[in-house]
Amino acid sequence: MDFSLIIDNINKHISLNSEEQDYFTSLLEVQQVKRRAFLVRKGEIARYTYFITKGCLRNYEIDREGTIHIGLFAVEDWWISDLQSFLTQTPSFGFVDAIEETEVMRLSKSNYESLFEKVPQFERFFRIIHQNAFIALKNRLIDNLSLTAEGRYLNFIDKYPQFNQRIPQKQIAAYLGITPEFLSMLRSRMARRS
Template structure:
């Protein structure tokens, strides 16, 4: 299976410039995968062996607590990366489920191919450092928002972060991301509409 690498190449070009040879080498290391709606790309207890770039579709990353409740940590629409970063780095079993919310096509780069890539094309070290820094900042903001903002403020932040998903995601998924019930989310949205 092959996919058009235009989106991932555009994403890379936002951070580093590649020669045609470097670009071709990068493309040669990529793997392509289709994930059907509701299918898992990764499950808790598995070792994350790839970074996955969403070319088309939508994925969500979540955990399940001891009471069986799901906690959505992030969504990955086209142009976003997703994976269990701690598991990828340590190569130990992870805690994250990564599931397709719709039929999805991803471009994957294995950990071993990433290391080959960074050795052969050192500028990719900078690219992956930027990705890691962005992920760290996003996780930090999400943590501080969770403990310091109201549910309404978290919802408005969600709308800014994922504007393309606000109208398309099921309420249940948004509520899980915000750490509230779907009923409370509906009530809060009605209240926000009244304020406009």
């Protein structure tokens, strides 16, 4: 098994010796996820945090009217879970599923806790990962409150250029909080300007 992508991800924030790397990788399980398959469903407890080695996942909720609200897309070299459910081991309010055929390396909650005991540096690593997620969520909330739909879309394609061609327009619209038809109109208007 090739662990180079996940080790490179870890090495962005902490340094591990070979024994610590071996211990960490021994805790991981590889999982193949078919397109549209769920990793977490509403009401379930998120038992794992996932590192994506190939593919694309999304985290979302569905409101009472049946509208999907996408909170996060995640692709290769990203971590994803229903973080609140995973950390508190309480039922999830939303879903995590695959937009594409995906491969993940998953770390169970019990192994996550064991990792902190045996390799305390991982507390720093996951603190940084969780802080970055909180900051991204806060910035997204500010954007949703202060920018127009066009501004949100421009921000999205600026921050995540790899998503624009990879993720279906309907999914991007749900992430931005607009209809697919309005997103199509925005794209057409922007194409005419350039």
